[in-house]
Amino acid sequence: MIAGAWLCLLAPLGGALAITLLGESISRRTAAWLSTLSVFTAFAGAVASFAGLLGRGHEEREQVTTAWTWLAAGDFDVGLSLLVDPLSVTMMLIVSGVGGLIVLYSIGYMDGDREERRYFAYMSLFVFSMLLLVQGGNFLLLLVGWGLVGLASYLLIGFWHERPQAVAAAKKAFVMNAFGDATMALAFFVLISQTGTLDFEQAFEGAGGMSQTLVNLVALGLLGGAVAKSAQIPLQTWLPDAMEGPTPVSALIHAATMVTAGVYLIVRAHPIFELAPSIADLAAGLGAITLLVAGLVALVQTDIKRVIAYSTMSQIGYMFLGAGLGAYGNGMFHLLTHAFFKALLFLAAGLVIHHLANEQDIRKMGGLRRAMPRTYVAFLIGSLALVGIPPLSGFFSKDSILASALASGGYGQLLFAAGLAGALLTGIYTFRLLFLVFLGEPSPLVRERDHGHGHGHGEGPWTMTMPVAALTVLAVVGGWIQIAGIWHPFGEWLDPIAVGREHLALVEPSVTQDYVTSVLAVGLGVAGIAVAWMLYGSRKWTVPRLAATQRTLEHKFWFDELYDLVFFKPAVLVSGLFRRGVEEPLIGGSIAGVTFGAREAGGALGEAQTGYLRTYALAIAGAVAVLVVVFITVQ
Amino acid sequence: MHGPDISWYLVVSAILFSIGTAGVLLRRSPLIVLLSLEIMLNSANLALIAFARLHGGHDGQIFALAVMAVAASEVVVGLGLIVAIARKRLDLDVDRLRVLRG
Amino acid sequence: MGNVLVWAIWILAAGGCLVSGLAVITFTNPFYSALALIGNLGSLAVLFLLASAEFLAAAQVLVYAGAVMVMFLFVIAYLGDRSPGSLAGGPSWISLAAIVAAAALLIEVVVVIGLKAGDGLADEATVERAFGSPEEIGRLFLTDHLLAFEITSIVLLIAAVGGVVLGTRSRAEDEEELARARA
Numbered sequence: 001m002i003a004g005a006w007l008c009l010l011a012p013l014g015g016a017l018a019i020t021l022l023g024e025s026i027s028r029r030t031a032a033w034l035s036t037l038s039v040f041t042a043f044a045g046a047v048a049s050f051a052g053l054l055g056r057g058h059e060e061r062e063q064v065t066t067a068w069t070w071l072a073a074g075d076f077d078v079g080l081s082l083l084v085d086p087l088s089v090t091m092m093l094i095v096s097g098v099g100g101l102i103v104l105y106s107i108g109y110m111d112g113d114r115e116e117r118r119y120f121a122y123m124s125l126f127v128f129s130m131l132l133l134v135q136g137g138n139f140l141l142l143l144v145g146w147g148l149v150g151l152a153s154y155l156l157i158g159f160w161h162e163r164p165q166a167v168a169a170a171k172k173a174f175v176m177n178a179f180g181d182a183t184m185a186l187a188f189f190v191l192i193s194q195t196g197t198l199d200f201e202q203a204f205e206g207a208g209g210m211s212q213t214l215v216n217l218v219a220l221g222l223l224g225g226a227v228a229k230s231a232q233i234p235l236q237t238w239l240p241d242a243m244e245g246p247t248p249v250s251a252l253i254h255a256a257t258m259v260t261a262g263v264y265l266i267v268r269a270h271p272i273f274e275l276a277p278s279i280a281d282l283a284a285g286l287g288a289i290t291l292l293v294a295g296l297v298a299l300v301q302t303d304i305k306r307v308i309a310y311s312t313m314s315q316i317g318y319m320f321l322g323a324g325l326g327a328y329g330n331g332m333f334h335l336l337t338h339a340f341f342k343a344l345l346f347l348a349a350g351l352v353i354h355h356l357a358n359e360q361d362i363r364k365m366g367g368l369r370r371a372m373p374r375t376y377v378a379f380l381i382g383s384l385a386l387v388g389i390p391p392l393s394g395f396f397s398k399d400s401i402l403a404s405a406l407a408s409g410g411y412g413q414l415l416f417a418a419g420l421a422g423a424l425l426t427g428i429y430t431f432r433l434l435f436l437v438f439l440g441e442p443s444p445l446v447r448e449r450d451h452g453h454g455h456g457h458g459e460g461p462w463t464m465t466m467p468v469a470a471l472t473v474l475a476v477v478g479g480w481i482q483i484a485g486i487w488h489p490f491g492e493w494l495d496p497i498a499v500g501r502e503h504l505a506l507v508e509p510s511v512t513q514d515y516v517t518s519v520l521a522v523g524l525g526v527a528g529i530a531v532a533w534m535l536y537g538s539r540k541w542t543v544p545r546l547a548a549t550q551r552t553l554e555h556k557f558w559f560d561e562l563y564d565l566v567f568f569k570p571a572v573l574v575s576g577l578f579r580r581g582v583e584e585p586l587i588g589g590s591i592a593g594v595t596f597g598a599r600e601a602g603g604a605l606g607e608a609q610t611g612y613l614r615t616y617a618l619a620i621a622g623a624v625a626v627l628v629v630v631f632i633t634v635q
Numbered sequence: 636m637h638g639p640d641i642s643w644y645l646v647v648s649a650i651l652f653s654i655g656t657a658g659v660l661l662r663r664s665p666l667i668v669l670l671s672l673e674i675m676l677n678s679a680n681l682a683l684i685a686f687a688r689l690h691g692g693h694d695g696q697i698f699a700l701a702v703m704a705v706a707a708s709e710v711v712v713g714l715g716l717i718v719a720i721a722r723k724r725l726d727l728d729v730d731r732l733r734v735l736r737g
Numbered sequence: 738m739g740n741v742l743v744w745a746i747w748i749l750a751a752g753g754c755l756v757s758g759l760a761v762i763t764f765t766n767p768f769y770s771a772l773a774l775i776g777n778l779g780s781l782a783v784l785f786l787l788a789s790a791e792f793l794a795a796a797q798v799l800v801y802a803g804a805v806m807v808m809f810l811f812v813i814a815y816l817g818d819r820s821p822g823s824l825a826g827g828p829s830w831i832s833l834a835a836i837v838a839a840a841a842l843l844i845e846v847v848v849v850i851g852l853k854a855g856d857g858l859a860d861e862a863t864v865e866r867a868f869g870s871p872e873e874i875g876r877l878f879l880t881d882h883l884l885a886f887e888i889t890s891i892v893l894l895i896a897a898v899g900g901v902v903l904g905t906r907s908r909a910e911d912e913e914e915l916a917r918a919r920a
Contacts, residue, residue, distance in 0.1 A: 611733030613668075614831050617659050621838040628845045638743035638787055642850050647751050647784070649846035651758055653839040658762030660835030666767045666813065670774050673805070674758050677781055680793075688788045693873060696790050697882045700874065703793075703800055704889045708896030710805050714812045715903030721816055722906070 001052025002065045005084045008045030008092050009131050011038045016124035019117055028116040032107040035120035039103050039127050043096035050089050062496060064137045071140070075196055081137030083200065087497045090332065091134035091264055098256045098339050099127045101467035105347055106248040108464035109354060119159060119246070126152035130257050134264060139188055139198040142265070146184065146225065149258050150177040156253060157245040169241035176238045180228025187221025190214055204271040204499050212276075219276035222269055223283050230262030230316045232290045237559050239313055243305040247353060250305055251346035255312050256339040263316065263335055266323040271499045274326070274506070281411060284324025288418040291317030293557055295425030299432070300553040303360050304349050307433045311386065312342055314422060318401050321419060325412055326506025327404030329491040333482055334401055336490075337393035340478045341385035344471035348379040351460050351468065352437060356449055362433065367442030371449070374465070376438045378472045383430045385475040387525040388423060393479030395522065398423070400482070403509035403517040412507075416517075423521045427528015428535075435536040644685035651678035663729050665720075669713050676706045747787055753780035771809050778802040790869040 015038025019031045026034070066081035103123050110116050129152050133145025150173075158170030188198060194214060195206025207215060226232075231239035231254075242254050253259070266273060266283060273280040291314040298310035315338050322331035353360055355372060369376045385392040388399060402423075405416040482490040491505065498504040509517070534541040555561065608619075651674055658671025680699040687695025721727060753776060760773035778801045785794035867873055878886045906914075 612831075613729045613732065614660055614663075614835075618831060618834055618838060621656050621660065621842065622834070625838055625841040625845065628842070628849070632845070632849060638740070638747050643747075643751075644784065644788060645850050646847060647754060649843055649850070650755055652846070653843035654755070654758040654762060656842060657835055657839040660838065661832055662762065664767060666809075666816075667762070667770055670761050670767075670770050670809070673774060673801075674761060674777060677778065677801075680797075681781060681784060684785055684788050684790045684793060687790065688868075691868075693868075693877050694882075696793055696869060696874060697877055697885060699790070699793055700796060700878075701885050701889050703796060705892055707800060707805050708892050710808065711896045711900040712903070714808060715900045718812060718815065719903050722910070727816070 001049050001084060002063065002082075004045040004048030004052060005065065005082050005092075005135060006045070008042045008049065008096060009082065009128065009135055011041035011045060012096075012124045012127040012131065014038060016121050016128060019121040019124065023117070026117075029107075031117040031120050032110070035124045036100065036103045036107060038124050039096055039100040042127060042131065043093070043100050046089065046092035046096045049084050050093060053084065053086060053089055066137070076192060078138055078140045078198055080141070081199075082135045083137035084135070085497050086494050087264075087267060087332070088134050090336065090494070092131060094336060094339050095127060095130045095134065095257050098343050098471075099130075099252055101470055102248050102252040102256070102343060102347065103127075105251075105350070105464050105467040106246070108461040109248055109350055110246060111461075115159070119156070122152055122155045122159070123249075123252070126156065126253060126258075130261070133261055138200060139191065139203065142268075143181070143184060143188065146229070146261065147181060149253075149261065150174060150181065150229075153177070153242070153253050153258055156249040157242045159245055159249070163244065165241075166244040169238070169244040173238040173242050176235050177228050180225040180235065183221040183224030183228075185221075187218040187225075190218050190221070200268070201499075204269075207272050207275055210275075215272065216276045216279055219269075219272050219279035220282075222265060222272065223279055223286075226262030226265045226283070226320075227286060228262075229265075230259045230320070231313050232262070232286050232317060232320060233293060234559070236290060236294070236313055237556070237563065240306050240309050240556070243303065243309050247305065247346060247350035250309070251343045251350070254309065255342040255346055259312060259316055260319065260335050260339070263319040263323055263331055266320070267328045267332055267497075270323075270326075270328055270504075273324075280324045280326070282324070284321045284405075284411075284415055287317040287320025287322075287324060288415045288422075289317075290314065291321070291422040292418055292425070295422050295429060297553050297556050298429040299425070300550065301429075302363055304352065304362050304365075304433065304437065305346070305360055307362075307429060308342070308345050308349060311345075311426070311430065312338075314426065315342065315386070315398075318398060318419065318422070321415055322401035322404060325405055325408045325415070327401060327408075329488075329494045329505050330397065330400040330404050332494060333490050334394075334397035337385070337397040337475075337478050340471055341382045341392075341394055341475040344378060344382040344468065344475050345386065347464070347468050347471065348375050348382060351375045351378075351464060354460060354464070356445060359445060362436045364445045365437045365443055366440045367438070367446055369438040370442065371446060372438075375468070378468050379434060379438065381472050381475055383434050385479075386430050387427045387529065388521055389525060390518075390522065391476075391479070393475055393477070395518070396479035396482060399514070399518045399521050400509075402521055403514045404505070404507045406513045406517055407507045407509035420520055420524055424524040424528045427525040427530075428532045431529045431532035432536050435532060439537055641685050641689045645682055648678045648682040648685070651675075651681065665713075665717050665727055665729055665732075668729060669710065669717075672713075673706065673710070676702060743787065746783065750780045750783035750787070753777075754784065767813050768810070771806060771813060774809075775802050775806050778806065792869055792871045792874045 012035075015035050018038075019026075019034055022031075062083070062085040064081050064083050066079040068080055069077050070080045071078040103120070106119070106123065110119055113119065126149060129145050129148030131145075133142055133149060136142040136145055154170045154174040157173055158167050160166050191203055191207070192198060194210045195203050197203055197206065207218070210218075228235040239254060239259070243250055245253075273283070294310045294314035294317065298307050298314070301307045301310060315334070319331045319334050319338070322328070322334065351372065352365070352368060352375060355368075355375075356365065359365070381392065385394040388395045390396075402416055402419045405412045405419060408415075482488055491503075495504045535543055552558065610616075655671045655673075655675030655678060658674065659668050662668055662671065680702055683695040683699040683702070685695075687693060687699075717727065720732070725732065757773045757777040757780065761770045761777065764770045764773060778797060782794040782797045782802075785791075785797060
């Protein structure tokens with residue numbers, strides 16, 4: 001089990017290093033397969049750890065393995081320790097499993113790109129970083145993994161670095177995540193100063209003794225990091241721009257794994273959040289706001305990937321909602337199923353983009369159902385799972401969160417209403433996308449591509465279609481491991497990570513609440529699909545022309561403009577002031593002054609080279625005279 | 636001991652040295668400068684001899700002999716230079732020979 | 738009685754030294770300056786004798802006055818009237834500074850001798866008769882100071898080579914000289 005954990009962590013790192021060191025001596029294909037194999041090896045390690053944990057009793061399902069002490073300063077020391085417990089193993093399986101499928105898909109998607117090796121090295125690096133994040137046995141290792149995934153995200157978003165938009169998007173993502181990193185670091189500083197440790201167990205114990213304000217600060221700092229990494233309001237603006245990266249990157253990093261790191265953090269640090277209920281409520285509230293805002297903005301997006309990106313933002317809002325209210329198991333359950341169907345949607349979208357030679361504007365698409373029937377089926381299943389139609393996976397997970405919200409008192413019920421509204425919106429925007437892309441008459445672009453390809457061409461190489469097929473299956477059956485009110489193997493699996501109590505979840509909805517929630521949610525989802533059909537499928541209704549609303553939605557609620565005004569412009573102003581006031585005169589001036597001074601001094605000294613023999617001799621004589629005096633007096 | 640103390644020898648040496656220095660610095664003909672240089676070297680020799688006598692050791696005399704040999708070599712080269720300059724039809728004036736101006 | 742004689746000779750020799758030295762730097766004709774230097778060297782030889790450095794006195798007369806000064810006189814004769822000697826011209830501040838520097842050096846040395854080294858200069862060592870004799874110097878050159886001896890010989894060799902190099906003239910220069918003389 002321990003060996004499995006180490007294998008899981010180190011295999012992708014080995015892959016990344018191998019690709020980097022071998023460089024151009026291996027073919028691009030070899031590099032791609034090397035990366036894929038490394039991630040699947042990691043999956044094997046994760047499975048081994050999983051099996052090992054299953055074999056143990058309920059009480060012993062947690063093991064920490066420390067390689068060596070990494071950092072020791074006075075009383076404070078941090079070890080290079082991995083934690084193997086149900087939560088980390090769940091994340092390991094998701095990251096390496098879904099990650100492996102996506103890296104396999106990349107072999108076909110990125111085929112022919114000149115810098116394929118770099119891509120696959122980065123992908124392996126990312127998988128390693130994410131695994132470090134979830135396997136870290138203390139907050140410091142978590143932070144290291146946190147920062148490394150941010151780095152990998154930056155490198156992969158800006159992969160096509162000749163595109164200025166990609167570079168700008170990468171920078172934006174990194175800077176906003178850096179803000180989150182900073183708040184997390186501050187939280188850790190408080191923890192260290194109050195409890196003297198960053199080890200999970202000890203920190204949780206020590207947190208009990210901290211004052212309310214300090215615990216709130218720590219929780220707030222952690223929440224800041226989670227919000228940045230998971231693209232929740234108010235730090236959400238980087239995620240849509242991150243779609244500049246290749247589609248598999250969007251699938252892996254910005255749907256299945258990295259953006260869910262925030263949820264993982266809240267679940268892992270749940271003792272701290274439970275000590276700071278106001279912050280936990282804040283997390284749930286932010287999740288609810290995000291799921292609504294994202295759902296609304298997704299209604300007007302015209303880029304296929306951006307619709308799915310906003311959908312991700314919205315679904316993570318659900319997870320935050322669940323985690324904030326104490327329904328940790330349900331939040332993680334939704335994380336699991338979301339990884340399946342969101343990756344499926346992205347990869348299927350990638351098949352479409354690949355088929356249409358990198359066209360991503362859905363207004364130019366239509367009627368792809370005939371040309372790409374299998375992709376259509378995959379996309380349909382993914383969309384149904386996303387909306388939460390039974391018996392697909394999303395139904396079980398999303399409704400469990402909503403039921404927990406309903407069971408959590410007044411505030412929870414308010415969030416429940418928001419979640420239901422979100423379900424309606426989800427139905428609308430998801431099927432808007434499906435109908436616009438796949439149904440109707442083939443658009444001119446589609447017809448053109450068809451003629452070029454010819455029929456029966458196949459929708460992509462097996463490296464691309466196989467993962468999509470696998471994820472389709474998972475999106476269907478993935479939810480069957482937990483049926484609300486009837487059997488809860490997933491919930492029970494996660495129970496041991498609870499600190500100081502038997503069951504992990506803080507709320508347990510009653511069976512009635514479960515059923516009521518399901519009926520309402522599914523009903524609203526179907527209603528959303530119907531609305532989308534009317535508007536975009538059969539075109540019986542037309543979209544109402546609300547110019548102001550339209551503009552607000554298109555500008556994503558003016559967040560970018562607000563940040564530009566509040567942060568960017570003042571920063572530019574201040575830095576301009578500093579450049580004119582400090583940099584140029586003082587620093588630049590001092591350097592210029594040094595050179596000027598040196599030249600002048602040299603020139604002045606050069607005056608001594610008169611060429612007259614006698615002046616030289618005089619200088620010597622004078623110097624001797626002075627030296628004699630010096631020697632006399634010093635004696 | 637017969638005759639003056641060592642300090643008198645040293646005084647003579649000092650005066651000779653200053654005379655030589657003044658000659659080097661004041662005259663413009665390289666020949667005269669060389670001659671003044673010789674005076675300075677000889678004054679140093681005198682001091683060395685005096686101290687050898689004072690301490691009863693021969694080191695000063697050996698040193699003075701070496702100085703003499705070196706002075707002779709230096710005069711050879713210096714005079715060679717002066718002859719070469721004269722052959723090039725340049726003025727034998729120290730103030731005019733400024734090509735090595737840096 | 739012997740003391741007075743020694744003193745007298747010493748004063749004569751020292752005076753000769755100083756007067757001839759002044760003569761060297763003040764005469765305008767280089768020929769006269771060279772002759773004055775010969776006198777200087779001779780007086781110095783006498784002083785050497787009085788300080789029990791017999792071999793050095795002889796070497797001084799033979800090498801310096803005999804060889805080096807002869808070389809000087811040859812060159813002066815060769816240069817003829819191409820060697821000026823006038824004192825006029827040149828920056829005046831240098832002259833002033835030169836005198837100041839020379840005077841300063843003189844004063845300093847005298848002060849040192851007078852103040853500091855006063856005690857150390859009092860007792861002279863007693864020496865035997867063969868103190869400055871050729872045998873002593875020769876023996877030392879071949880035993881204790883062998884290195885100095887060898888290096889000095891190398892220096893002389895270098896000077897000889899330098900003299901030859903500076904002195905040779907190429908064929909072209911020779912023709913040029915001849916042509917100019919004919920014209």
